[in-house]
Amino acid sequence: MVQAGDNDILDRIKDSKLVGRLILGIAGAVAFILFWEYGMDPIAVSISGNHFPTFSESLNALMQSFTYREGWNPNYMGEHLGFSLVRVLMGFGLAAFVAIPLALLMGWMRNLESLLFPMNEIARPIPPLAWIPVAVILLSGEMKVVFICFLGAYFPILINTLQGVKSIDPLLFDAARTLGASRKDIFFKVVVPASSSHMMTGLKVGLGVAWMTIVAAEMIGATNGVGWYIYVSAVQLGNYAQALGGMILIGFVGYAIFMLMGMTEGRFLKWIGMR
């Protein structure tokens, strides 16, 4: 027998739209996988005559990459993933370290914004991939990789934080001034907390974009990592199932990062008092 308490919970789950959305989400994913498994190969064959790795082939290649493999260094995918995550986090951390103070100051001092904004806006549409020559000329080793990830994270963090400062209600500045706040007080007690919500959005998007640049980044300066693995599999080995397997991994890890950032964001904003 089901107890009353259990029923309540079940009812609540039934009532909520969450289950409906979850079912639809799973249905969408299943449809996509079926299409990939049975539809993509015939389509590719009819258009270009090439074999398109099926979903099961790709997933299989990915599963195998997590077991010991001769001739690969490192031998396990877990290690590749570790290298990539460290690089992305370093690039992201560096970007946050530079972009947040810069954006806060730009939003705070009109002259600084006038000085730097046009330059940033012109640099922003240039894809991280296009910066490779700069990275190659300027930097060596790991720093080349980190630099590309840095670029991915830098602009979203800068633009969002700047937007955050600019969207602060001017009345709050007036109020702070009539309450005896110095310029320093206004910066740390009004500008910083009031823009925190936009700042977190920037960090969330920035980390996502930094993760997206991992293939471009590891293509040039690395001999390991998930991005390097995909690049080598596709370009040097012609093992496309393996490359697609790597893509699946990047997608899932990126999603996990996004979820984690979402939770961190919630906690942080609650701590600041914005939620």
Added chain:
Amino acid sequence: MDRHALISIKDLKVTFKKGRKVVDAIDGFSLDVMDGEFVCVLGPSGCGKTTLLRVLSNLQEATSGKVDVIQRLDGDKPVFTQVFQDFALFPWRTVRKNIEFPLETRGIPFDQREKMSSQLIDLVNLSGFEDAHPKELSGGMKQRVAIARALATEASVLLMDEPFGSLDAQTRNLMQKELLDIWQKMKKTIIFITHSVDEAVFLSDRIVVMTSRPGAVKKIFEVDLPRPRERTSKEFIEIRGAVLAELQAEFDKAQAVEHTRDKERSKR
């Protein structure tokens, strides 16, 4: 009561540039405000009431004229602080933290801050809401927080720009009574802008009616009625009528100016 002037506003002028046009918001405004006085300022829309407060609270520079502070009892405390119509609370701070904002900027140590904010929370009847955020509060409660926060500056003069303008009538009447209590307890000087003649007569020692733009003092009414005031008393209604008539004349004048301006515009 022996009272002396606390601030003296002399021949104040404020002009704004709108593109190539120069607009006089205030011209020739002079007023002495006594220590501990409750002054209400009334005037037609756009007569420069808000500009006047912004000049006093140092948010706006005067074009000419000056504001003399005749007596400053506490050297380290500010003379003016302001309460805004839209509350201007910091949404990320709790009630207590909002009230402690000026205490922080004044460099008051942590344990004293907490004691002072607790007293202010009691004063404005917000006990139990210390840890609430502004979005959880009603309009009246928000304005109480704003008043307590302004009091925390320990400024001598409270500048209030239509503080109850966005509240419903009942809350407004309640807030007026509470403000009078606070004013009497804390012995503050209050300069209070309002659109409501009724509110002005209920609250103030003196009512300053301003001219239409550019704003200057048109007429000053002494409200010599004992508090608490009865809105239905004969004297209350009399003063109310006199102020209203004065204001209406000024309002009509402002309308007439607008009207001719519109006519000129349509001719072109």
